[in-house]
Amino acid sequence: MKKEKLFLSEYEHKELFRKRIYRFLPVLSILLLLCLWLLASSNPMSRFPSPAGVWERYLKILEKPIKDLGLLGHIWASLKRVFIALAFAWTLGISFGILIGWNKKANAIFGPIFTAFRAVPPLAWVPLVTMWFGIGEFPKVLIVFVGALMPVVVNTQAGISNVQREYLDIGTIFHANGRQMLFEIAIPSALDAIFAGIRNSTSAGWMVVLAAEMLGGKSGVGFLIVRGMDSGDYELCLLSMICIGVVGYLLAIVIQLLERIICPWTTKKSN
């Protein structure tokens, strides 16, 4: 026991050093990317927007909103659609995933149809959805919902149907009934798989909303890109792209934090 502690402290030293390096590496890569960007845009023939140009575009949009919305306003417009769609996708997707993962009959009935639906990209729904619901807020949310639903269902179903035999054996030994088997054993054991689904659905939702906005809308980051393209304002396009990347990154961090709170055991492994 003592030996182990001694070893750990040495290990911790190394770990500390390693952590510092790992904190530094992302900064390095961002700086490198900026250099590359400068290099690419310094050639006057390339017409590639320069970092300075994008920065100026950023200052300009602060003063002069597009369609009454500032940059943050457009980001929020996109995010709102994603959040509403995700709320429904997670609730329905997890429930449906549990149903077809746990119940063999349900899987036999719904599985094949679902697999076929999965193959259809969310944007393929645009024409039909537009025909039915026009181009308002609801059709966009609906398309994001379709895109975000699939990963949640697939991962939840996989997690539930792959619950390890030994955990179920424990349930049998202790006389657990079907409900207890599901809620005490199968669902918690599938939580990390469910979270993988939640992660994928968030990034899918964020991508689909931008595409949906590009196809018709008056707000959102996707709309900004189309606006930039139509008016030859490539600084605006690139600025929007950077915003998309940053927001996507922040979303991933939020989901990671959420996972740490809900599944503390996954981060507490000794090795």
Next chain:
Amino acid sequence: MDNEKIKLRLEHISQSYIVNDQIFDAAVDVSMEVRDSEFLVILGPGRCGKTILLNMIAGLEKPADGKIRLDGEDIQGSDERIGMVFQKRALMPWKTVMENVEFGLKIKRMAKAERRKIARKYIDLVGLQGFEKSYPDELSGGMKQRVSIARAYANNPEILLMDEPFGALDAQTRYAMEEEVQRIWQTEKRTVIFVTNNIEEAIYLADKIVLLTSCPAHVKAVYDVDLPRPRNTIDPKFLQIRKKISENTDLAL
């Protein structure tokens, strides 16, 4: 006549599986008797038969033939009076030590305060006080097995099945755990059926050893071990029994 009551009786148990369209016999006509509060060790070489026998007693699988009687009654499926400690421990990684130990009681819908109290008693008994809030992945192999033992005891079974519980542990931890199991068995008298392929472990722990043959498993011999406890593994009497059993054991292939 033996004045101790027979707790569990296996009568002509057989089990076979179909593997690649061929019938594979795992156990053939196994009969044995386990007395109340006895520490019975099922010793056998190789990999077949032993775990299957325990799984059948635990109700995890159904014997192809034969009967299992607990207190004279046939049992079918899992029974609340039988608890089990698995070789792979099977602790739930999403539950803390406390939640793992109280799991059986929670399934029985016992009130939280009450089940916590019982679980705490057994966590203390296996020497894990202070680790109640740890997750299994934070514990060492020996500690995990202690949790698994506490979980089985907390449910207050009359018979405790232990399936090669120390097979995955290093030698040192294994010796320590053998002593622990003996100590716990002496404080909390229960009938224990313990499966192992280690002769020394068997003689160290057992009141009675049932020696099985290699595949398919059937009972080859039964030995009573009446050495005083705690036993000394280099006591000449110990070594004598060891030699006798060793010479009678099939080689594992």
